[in-house]
Amino acid sequence: MQQTRLDTARIRAARQVIDPVFLDTPLYRCEALEPALGCAVSIKLETANPVRSFKARGTEVVTTLLADEDSRAAVCASAGNLGQALAWSGRGRGLDITVVASRFATRAKLDAIRALGARLELVDGDHEMARERAAAIARHDGIRLVEDSLDIETCEGAATIGLELVDTTTSFDAVLIALGGGALATGVGHVIKELAPATEVICVQPQGAPAMTRSWHGRRVVTTDATDTIADGVAGRRPLPAVLADLLLVADDAVLVQEASIIAGMRLLLDHAGLVVEPSAALGIAALIENRDRFAGRHVATVVCGGNVDMAAYHRWTGAASPP
Template identity: 35%
Template sequence: MQLVSVDRIRRAEKLLEGVVRRTPMEHARDLEKSHGGPVSLKCENLQRTGSFKIRGAYTRLHALSEEERARGVVAASAGNHAQGVALAASLLGIKATVFMPERAPLPKLAATKAYGAEVHLHGAVLEEALAEAVAFGERTGAVFIHPFDHPDIIAGQGTVGLEIVEQLPEVATVLVSTGGGGLVGGVASAVKALRPGVRLVGVQAEAAAAFPPSLAAGEPVRLANMQTMADGIAVGRPGPLTFAHVSELVDDVVTVSEEGLSRAVLNCLERRKLVVEPAGAAAVAALLEHPGAFEPPVVAVLSGGNVDPLLLLQIIQHGMTAAGRYLYLRLCVPDRPGSLAGVLTRVSELGANVIDIEHSRIAGRLAIGEVEIALKLETRGPAHCEEVTEELQRAGYTVNA
């Protein structure tokens, strides 16, 4: 199978002048110590539509013939590809219809409609929306715009790789959030052609990682199920073309946990003031979970920043817990006046902040004359959690984490 060439990617880059933004590269000094050298973030979360997807979508739609444009286009997406297709179609004067899963994030749904696309909600997962989009195209003649498995899509996404090499010529490792493989395949095609020694690493959520079993089998393999907060990279099966790019050009595919994803979102928000969705933060999660595994200088691509505010609140809490910033404790204390005040005074002296408290006399494991106090505390990190727990135990309290 013929791979997308760097010349084709360069043509896409020229086409995209004035359409997409040349996104900035941000230093991540807090991550440099664990990797022994410079770490930079390629901020595609600051791209038009909030992700890299406009690059491939515009390249694909621009290549349509006049007859194809007149028929309109149809796409399916959890959100980012939908927005890319909707904006590209609007810029090119093409009617766009988009199918999204029924539980698609509301901001992505609203943005897709705002760009002018006709949106239909269908199915519980992306694969069901994809099937309906294909069927719609067959019924109406609308051209189906695949989210990743097409040469024009890969060429457009590959322009991210050209920018990385131009912005950081000495790059040694590039980490790319990976779902269907269009972005990592395009970036690999560009970077490997210009810097063959650069190591390309795809990053997938371990709860939705189709590439590792596919690479092991030597062909695309469908996952039986997926359950991840990173909806943007939750793709159950690679495409034939993206699989060929990854198998030939990408050096490794690593996975990251849900806790790692939430920690990465929190890291970007807290340390860099960047809003990044879980799928877009997967490369940062790899840096956090695999210290020292990647040769510097490292570039991690932040592939998208479209996240539902309500989900962001949950992710922040999840990330705080995963980072050891929250501590949950249950203490058994004598049931007498002043016991609760004594616990809270000691917690205050230890520098922990009480977020929530529950006082119960009817927990099943309590003896007569005992009361259980459940505390949710904000701490300064894992070491502080250990200090608080140990000091409460030394003070004579029975502590259950």
């Protein structure tokens, strides 16, 4: 395999600084899903932790380095999950954390960022505007700007999921990974292609936020003017060239799925796995719904990457009964 920005030795070392509460997450075959999907399905569950997403694997690495350098503050832009993770990791290491987010972000995610003690600044725009504001704060205050997917620590932290996927007696025909900024896909993809190269790495993105998928197929950065998807965690418009370069080396395919399939995937995970997940976490199941013939008879793993969801919206989307 050609060399990505990632390094497997550093990924293994990352496991030593990540709080164990985020490591060795459940990986199990979910037979109850299989009649509906036509293939064997294993779930890698990244929601059973203090921030209910995989993002803290990366922020644990970032904040460890910052603490070692005697840094006192950091800032990031976030749709919600990265902000929660950075706030959690920074709090444990005595760092002052600022998170910039769109005021249209999921309220539950914004409330969780505040609850973890971070300063939250909201902008009247989308995630790309939040990225610009976070960069301006970092320049003005002279503090570290944590950029998800661009900062190699976020990719290598996420890549520890890949180590756990390959360190099992089960071999998978394919691994389905949600694709947004690219940290999860490039991280897990790097490990799989180095240690289990026969396994297909397939990235999944909503049709309403297709920039990275279009970039992968075009082998050049393709931007979009807007996004239109309930999967806010992957709703980027401007892929980063360095991340795309890595993705081109580790992904075997990148596919787009419809909103209806994302909702159907969330409902399947609720009904057959007992899991309440955010839309981004259901992208792998959505791809199985739309590509039954491609995966028929195969054993597929999917990373259920986040469980931070606005429950009122979740009930609307899935038709699940609201609690009394």
